[in-house]
Amino acid sequence: MVERMLQFVRLEQRQPDKRTAEERRGDWNEVYNQFKPADAADQASRCSQCGVPFCSVHCPLNNNIPDWLKLTAEGRLEEAYEVSAATNTFPEICGRICPQDRLCEGNCVIEKGFESVTIGAVEKYVTDTAWEKGWVQPPKPVREREQSIGIIGAGPAGLAAAERLRILGYQVHVYDRYDRVGGLMIYGIPSFKLEKEVVLRRHAQFEAGGIHFHLNCMIGRDVTLAELRARHSALLVATGVYKSRDIDVPGTHLSGVVAALDYLTASNRHGLGDRVPEFESGALNAAGRNVVVVGGGDTAMDCVRTAVRQGAASVTCLYRRDKANMPGSLREVKNAEEEGVHFEWLAAPEAFEGVGHVGAVRSIRMHLGLPDATGRQQVEPIPGSAFKQPADLVIKALGFDPEDLPAMFGEPALGVSRWGTLKIDHRTMMTALPGVFAAGDIVRGASLVVWGIRDGRDAAEQMHAFVEAQTASSLAVAAE
Template sequence: MADRMLQFVRLDQRLPEKRKADLRREDFDEIYKAFDPEGAKTQASRCSQCGVPFCSVHCPLNNNIPDWLKLTAEGRLEEAYEVASATNTFPEICGRICPQDRLCEGNCVIEKDFGSVTIGSVEKYITDTAWENGWVKAPIPRRELAQSVGIIGAGPGGLAAAERLRMRGYQVHVYDRYDRVGGLMIYGIPNFKLEKEVVLRRWKQFEEGGIHFHLNVAVGKDITLAELREKHDAVLVATGVYKARDMAAPGIGLDGIVPALDYLTASNRAGLGEVVPAMESGALNASGKRVVVIGGGDTAMDCVRTAVRQGATSVTCLYRRDKANMPGSMREVHHAEEEGVTFEWLGAPEAFLGDGKVDGVRAHRMHLGLPDASGRQQVEPIPGSSFTMPADLVIMALGFDPEDLPKAFEEPALPVTRWGTLKVNHRTMMTDLPGVFAAGDIVRGASLVVWAIRDGRDAAEYMHNYIQQKTAALAVAAE
């Protein structure tokens, strides 16, 4: 048993056992097995307990990571869970899908010479143990308040805000156009990264805590934003961004070229036991096909690894920059390589080939040039470098843009930025419409689940302050 910290000098980094690639290609189960109690303790004891915890500094939620690592090393798991959940609404989800190699673990002070502490795996272990032992409680407030809030979107940002507001006693109503709670955590992220029961149990628990979910409700169609404002004391827009980015190229309209989210949603719905016609017909099924995925982010990695599991004959990822400049997690790239995915680095699509249906992608090689204003190297095509890849299914994973919410919500006064995201006062997270707040990807653009959680929690605090100030002002006016 680990009884003290700073054990990195004698203990090597060890992740939980990872299933062999040839086995995990055959199913959608999570690829890592759970830590055993002793393994979790000893790995947590490797923490250096540094004076400036860069793991916490680089965590969007500023989780108190060294504290819950120390408690885990001492076997005080219930306390470790209390500390972890104090700053994070969904530690069991972040432990699974956060790109720790770019955030907490990538900034661990012992990472360079000794290998970082396995923060994500320990976080997952703590919270899974908490669920097994009944330490995770429904958000039941100490006292009920009369005021109500409406939250548009049941993704991570909306749910994080809902939980915080419910704990303060508000009557919380969450509206979502889909039939399940979770947003992209349910329909966008594959099971091998996040098993759906992990999300669904939170839904059940939030209902037990008194949060009301109104599913299959599209704002602007089934109910207007104006009606929600009339019904609730404050409204939060946390819809995320779902509109697939497209590109202009010859042949882009051929059958067999599909958006990444359509493809992932079909696979996840099938995994949930639904009959999905597009899967049955093969339109969104990679089985027996040569698959090319265009893009280099985490969504692209989800697509290539899903295609492998669906039984594609070959899977290639085409990305216009090199491996070092991939925007996605390097761990995900490594998992994909283990599972047989081929990467075509420094390649960009030029045209899509086929007669009615795609049968190939013509691409050209790219050269990395000087950095642009953002600091990333610009890419330039190399003349005469064209090459062709055979393809029966092309998946476009180029990122996501916001939908036209003023039009969708029938609220032209809802302000947007030049990128189409909602414009807010960042000191209050409120839009120009009094009492209407916004958080998550619909404000910051497509980002990580952990950032959505942070934004949702912050928005809940601002909404609470707004409602209390409004209530106090009305009370004074009534005197």
């Protein structure tokens, strides 16, 4: 047992043992091994227990990080898990995929000079231990309520809301168009970052707690939004954003030029044991291919590292800005570089070339100019700097936009912003339709899993307040 905290002056930062790049290229297992108990306690003891914990301030969930680090350092793991789970529906998932270098760890008080506490790795260790020991229990209410809540979307926001509402006693029904629960956590994120069993066991846990899942259910096709509104006391739209952004250059129509989500979904389905004709035909399989991924976010990193594991002949990431301006996690970039991915910084595609099937990418060198209205440096092409590189599979990882939900749901009264996201009253999280709330990426645009969890939990509170108010109003009318 560690006797005191503030051990950063004595102990160096250590991540769990990292598997070699050669090992990682050959399988789909996670990059880091599990912490040993003594190592987790030591690393947790490095926390300075500062008066203003910037790690918590910069966590979207405002997790009580210093508290559960201290409990971990003292060997009180069950209590550490309870404190962590009090603010986070999926700490084992955030510990794996959150960009800690930009959030909690990047704002750690001791980071300047002593390196930050390994918050993410300790969070993962604590929650994985809780699962192994049986401390993670299904959501069980103190008393049952007769009102039911409908949730559209089984991604992070929808599941976080479902769990909170079930604990409050509501009869919760989750509707999702896919055949598995998890949204992008199951089909968008590769197994080497988030093993699928980690997501699937939450599905089983929530079902055991009485949450009802209606899968392969498309709103607007299998059931209308109007029917769901009539069926439930309140409704949450948490569909996420799935429409892939495109790039306006010649050759996007060529065979072999594919969207990132199509590519990642095919790979994940194949890994789950599904039959995927596009994977088997090679259309969405990088084996033996010269792969170019266009983009610089976390999805681009998922694509390049997936291509490596599929046995691509070469993998190049093409990004129009430099490494310092990359929106993705620098930890992911480092992992990709170790695994053999080549990065073409300050380069943007001008055209995809080929006859019927893509054979090369013609790109142009860029340089960073003056900042724009957002403060970010603009990118400008360098005349005469065009170059070509062979490519028989090009993956466009340019981000995601919302689908046209008013048209899909047959509800034109659903208001949308100029970006296509759902408009809500940000105080109540309610849309223009009374009793219909929205949360997650469909409101804020493509974002992080941790923000989806925060939005889902906040929406659950607002929906509970709405149903309580409606119930009180109905009772008052009945009493008159």
